[in-house]
Amino acid sequence: MFNETVLKEINDIRVKYPDRRSALLPSLYIAQREFGWLSHEAMLCVSKALNLPEAEVRGTASFYAMFKNKPVGRHVIQLCTNISCMVLGAEKLVDFIGNKYGVQPGGISQDGRFSLVIMECIGACGTAPAMLVDTDFYDNLSEQRIEEVLGKYK
Amino acid sequence: MEKFLLKNIENPNSADVDEYVKVGGYRNLSKALYMQPKDILEEVKKAGLRGRGGAGFPTGMKWSFAMADPKFPKYLLCNADEGEPGTFKDRPILEKNPHLLIEGMTISGYTLGSEYGYIYIRGEYPYAKDVLKKAIQQAYEKNYLGDNILGKGKRFHLGVYQGAGAYICGEETALIESIEGRKGQPRNKPPFPVNVGAWNMPTIVNNVETLSNLPYVLEIGGEAYSKIGSKDCPGPKLYSVSGCVEKPGVYELPMGTSLKDIIYKHAGGIRNGKKLKAVIPGGISTPVLPAANIDCAMDFVAMQKAGSMLGSGAVIVLDESVCMVKVTYRALKFFEHESCGKCVPCREGTEWLRKILHRIENGQGREGDIELLTDVTWIMSGKTFCPLGDGAAGVVTGMLKYFRNEFEEHIKNGKCEFVS
Ligand code: SF4
Ligand code: FES
Numbered sequence: 057m058f059n060e061t062v063l064k065e066i067n068d069i070r071v072k073y074p075d076r077r078s079a080l081l082p083s084l085y086i087a088q089r090e091f092g093w094l095s096h097e098a099m100l101c102v103s104k105a106l107n108l109p110e111a112e113v114r115g116t117a118s119f120y121a122m123f124k125n126k127p128v129g130r131h132v133i134q135l136c137t138n139i140s141c142m143v144l145g146a147e148k149l150v151d152f153i154g155n156k157y158g159v160q161p162g163g164i165s166q167d168g169r170f171s172l173v174i175m176e177c178i179g180a181c182g183t184a185p186a187m188l189v190d191t192d193f194y195d196n197l198s199e200q201r202i203e204e205v206l207g208k209y210k
Numbered sequence: 211m212e213k214f215l216l217k218n219i220e221n222p223n224s225a226d227v228d229e230y231v232k233v234g235g236y237r238n239l240s241k242a243l244y245m246q247p248k249d250i251l252e253e254v255k256k257a258g259l260r261g262r263g264g265a266g267f268p269t270g271m272k273w274s275f276a277m278a279d280p281k282f283p284k285y286l287l288c289n290a291d292e293g294e295p296g297t298f299k300d301r302p303i304l305e306k307n308p309h310l311l312i313e314g315m316t317i318s319g320y321t322l323g324s325e326y327g328y329i330y331i332r333g334e335y336p337y338a339k340d341v342l343k344k345a346i347q348q349a350y351e352k353n354y355l356g357d358n359i360l361g362k363g364k365r366f367h368l369g370v371y372q373g374a375g376a377y378i379c380g381e382e383t384a385l386i387e388s389i390e391g392r393k394g395q396p397r398n399k400p401p402f403p404v405n406v407g408a409w410n411m412p413t414i415v416n417n418v419e420t421l422s423n424l425p426y427v428l429e430i431g432g433e434a435y436s437k438i439g440s441k442d443c444p445g446p447k448l449y450s451v452s453g454c455v456e457k458p459g460v461y462e463l464p465m466g467t468s469l470k471d472i473i474y475k476h477a478g479g480i481r482n483g484k485k486l487k488a489v490i491p492g493g494i495s496t497p498v499l500p501a502a503n504i505d506c507a508m509d510f511v512a513m514q515k516a517g518s519m520l521g522s523g524a525v526i527v528l529d530e531s532v533c534m535v536k537v538t539y540r541a542l543k544f545f546e547h548e549s550c551g552k553c554v555p556c557r558e559g560t561e562w563l564r565k566i567l568h569r570i571e572n573g574q575g576r577e578g579d580i581e582l583l584t585d586v587t588w589i590m591s592g593k594t595f596c597p598l599g600d601g602a603a604g605v606v607t608g609m610l611k612y613f614r615n616e617f618e619e620h621i622k623n624g625k626c627e628f629v630s
Contacts, residue, residue, distance in 0.1 A: 072369055074409045080391030081374055119393040119550075121375030122333040134334075138295040139494055139540055140452035143532050176377065176544055177295035178334045181452035181526070182459045191336040 058101045062086060066105050076106055084117050093124040121176075129164045129171040131209040134188040135197075137174055140181035149185055150174070152199045157206065169209070211438070214426045214446055215419065216462045219306040225341050227348040230309040236354055238425035242317045243362045245428075250321045251277065254424075256432030258444045263289055263380070263417030264492070264521045266443065266510035272414065276322055276404040279412040286319050286327040287408060287415045289385060293332055293377040294493035295544060296524035299448035300418040302460050304331070304338035307422075308345035309354075312368065314421035316354060317428065319366040322414055326367050329418075330385050333374045342370050377548035381596050382415040384550065395550045396596040419448055440466030440509040449508065451477040453527035454484065466509040472525055473504065484529040488612070492521025494541050495601030497608030498534075518608070533628035534613040535620050538606060539567040545602035556599030559590040563606055575621035583610065583617075 058066070065086060070079045083102045084094065091098040094117050103110040117123045124132075133153065137146040150161060150172075159165040159172045180186035183195035187202075194205050218224045218233045230236070242250055255270035276284060288311065292300045303311055315327050331339050346368050349355045357365045371389050373379050379388045383397035386408045407413020423445060427435050436444045447465040449472055452458045456478030463476065469491060473479065480486050486501040491508065496519040506516040513520040528537065546560040563586055566579055583606055590603040610617065620626050 075390065077391035078371075078389060078409075081388070082372065084374070085372065116391065116393055119376060120333075120373075121547075123374055137540070138544060139490070139537055140296055140526055142536075142540055143453055143528060175334070176375075176547060177293065177297070179292055179298040179301050179332070181296050181298055181524075182450060184452060184458075188334065188336075193337060 058087075058090070058105060062090060063105060070106070077108065079106055080108065080113065080116055081120070084113075084120075084123055088123060093127050095127075127164070129159070129168050131169060131190055132171045132173060132188075133159075133206070134173045134175040134178070136176065136178050136180070136184070136186050138177045138181075140177070141185040144184045146185035146197075149197055149199065149202060153202065156203070170206070211446065211462070211464055213462050214429075215310065215422055215448060216302055216307065216460070219302055224306045225308055225345060227309055227345065227352055227354075230307070234429075235309050235425075236313055236352075238428040239313050239316055239354060240360055241428055242320055243360060243364060247277070247321045247323065250317070250428070253427055253432035254321075257427045257435035258432075258442075259420065259423055259427060259435070260443050260445075260510060261417055262419035262423070262447070262522075264294070264519075266520065269416065269420055272404060272416075273318075273322060275402070276412050276414050279405050281405075281412050282323070283326060283411055284322055284324040285408045285411055285413040286315060286322060286324040287382075287385065287389065287413060288315060288327065288329040288418060288421055289380060289382065289415050290329050290331040290335075290338075290418045291373050291380040291385060292335075292418070292522070293380050293548075294495060294522050294524060295541075296452055296490065296493045296526040297450055297522040298452075299450040299460050299523060301335065301338060302448075303418055303422050304335065305341050308342050309349065310422045310425060311342075311418055312345060312349050312354065314424040315368060316349075316359065316366050317424045318414070318416070318421055320359075320364055324414070325365045328369050328371050328389060330371045330373060330379070330389055332379075333372055339370055339372055346370065376550075377544075378550045378596070378598060381598070384596075385415060386413065393550070395552045439464030440507060440511070442511045443509040447508070447523055449476075449523045449525055451525045451527065453525075454481045454529035454532070455479065455527045456481055466507040466512065469499075469504045469506055469508050469525065472508060473527055477525075477527070480527065480529050484531060486527065487530045487532060488528045488534065490524075490526040490528070492519050493524035494526065494544065495598070495605060496521040497604050498612060500612045531628060533571075533626050534609055534616045535567065535571050535626065536628070538609045539564070539571045541605050542567050542602060545598065545605075549598060549602075550596075553595040553599065555590045556594040556596075556602070559586055559594075559599060560602050562586050563602065567606075570617060570620050573620065573624035575617075575624075577621065579621055580610065580614065580617050 087098040180195045185197040186195040259269045260266045379394040384394040388394035542564040587603040
């Protein structure tokens with residue numbers, strides 16, 4: 057179960073909306089923060105905290121790309137390969153990350169350090185290619201810059 | 211043209227309330243509170259302001275529908291779910307000029323008789339979300355938000371709602387479903403959200419840029435505003451330019467600036483001395499234009515005449531080294547991923563198109579594939595529940611219209627001249 061502090065956090069969100077169900081997405085974010093991904097247990101906690109059927113919690117969570125339905129590495133690299141990024145070489149960067157860190161799109165590196173997710177546009181097309189690492193933004197990517205950046209994430 | 215939407219953003223502290231006030235911020239909110247809501251509506255109508263999210267619907271008209279509905283409470287939702295690939299025009303407002311949006315929303319709330327607003331921001335903008343939250347807190351402290359705004363006894367409360375990575379949530383009824391804690395699937399219309407929207411109450415959904423125009427309409431007056439840019443769709447416009455140009459970025463220019471000028475005068479022309487091949491003018495769901503057709507005004511009306519759409523004003527520039535089959539394939543991969551699955555022509559059609567394009571791109575195209583693509587787009591066009599499916603079909607149709615030879619070459623030779 058969620059501890060008292062988390063339950064209070066969820067309750068504070070609940071009262072901001074006319075309907076408790078609106079707290080679902082924010083609560084799923086909290087559960088993902090607490091458990092790392094939306095495991096069965098994580099969803100059960102959300103369903104209890106908001107008094108919503110578990111099937112509905114699961115159905116809603118699976119609709120959204122940012123909710124993870126399987127375990128992830130310690131750091132999640134979300135790299136965009138949409139058109140503005142693609143024409144500036146994003147696909148080569150996917151290969152580079154794959155070779156250098158041993159992680160393929162949708163997978164986790166052997167050491168559990170990184171997950172790689174191919175992202176649809178993250179609104180950094182003007183400084184493409186771009187990625188998010190956890191919640192940090194990086195753009196103007198090149199192989200060298202990726203090495204510099206990822207070095208900071210242990 | 212003097213900047214308004216992006217004014218002061220070179221200042222490293224531009225997101226701070228004091229810096230915003232220093233350059234005239236919140237002045238128009240206090241002006242608004244001395245006016246009657248119906249007079250503000252009149253100014254918005256006179257201004258000819260059209261929604262900047264993509265559809266271009268007249269804002270004053272939308273507002274008057276909501277104002278005529280006596281139900282209460284009413285909700286004001288800001289659509290900050292900027293998810294169309296190529297589009298990043300709202301990001302500078304959200305990250306660097308958040309008080310402009312807050313001021314615009316408070317003015318709108320007062321005009322519409324709404325006391326609660328929410329900014330629905332895409333999950334991919336975690337930094338902007340933090341900036342907004344801080345700005346909102348500052349606005350509360352300074353009495354620009356709350357129960358007694360500027361001591362005038364008016365009330366407006368504002369919160370931020372974080373989306374979770376679903377492009378379709380930029381469609382207003384899907385956005386409403388999402389903020390209610392459901393899958394973001396579009397609703398049937400009518401009833402329209404202005405009458406039955408979030409939590410079944412009258413709801414106005416406006417884009418970040420639209421709401422941020424409100425202070426400007428009041429500052430210079432509807433009449434003067436209507437004289438900026440195009441006659442049919444006046445005002446300043448944010449264009450986000452990306453792809454193969456020298457100076458990509460967000461440009462604030464009068465609505466109706468020519469596409470050619472945006473690319474060559476403002477964004478510095480094509481990178482590395484290459485030649486322009488094509489432009490996707492309004493974000494990837496808008497039909498492509500070949501280089502020869504870019505001498506046209508970028509506004510809602512003129513772009514339609516040119517065979518495309520203004521969309522969000524997201525100009526994606528493609529140079530001579532880009533393979534159009536690959537671009538089309540990548541676009542369809544996106545639409546397949548983002549189709550909400552509610553209606554068959556879109557759910558099945560996007561997948562089918564993506565599969566055909568995938569084999570053509572990989573040199574396994576078959577004779578008849580182009581006809582098949584055409585057939586599938588015909589099955590989809592005008593027969594999907596919301597604009598996503600239509601947009602996906604339109605992208606393929608546009609590409610086949612101008613670059614059919616590249617598709618043929620792929621199928622015939624099993625490859626193209628652009629393999630890198
Ligand atoms: S057109 Fe696509 S996105 Fe729109 S409702 Fe149908 S399936 Fe969903
Ligand atoms: S296309 Fe990659 S960030 Fe927009």
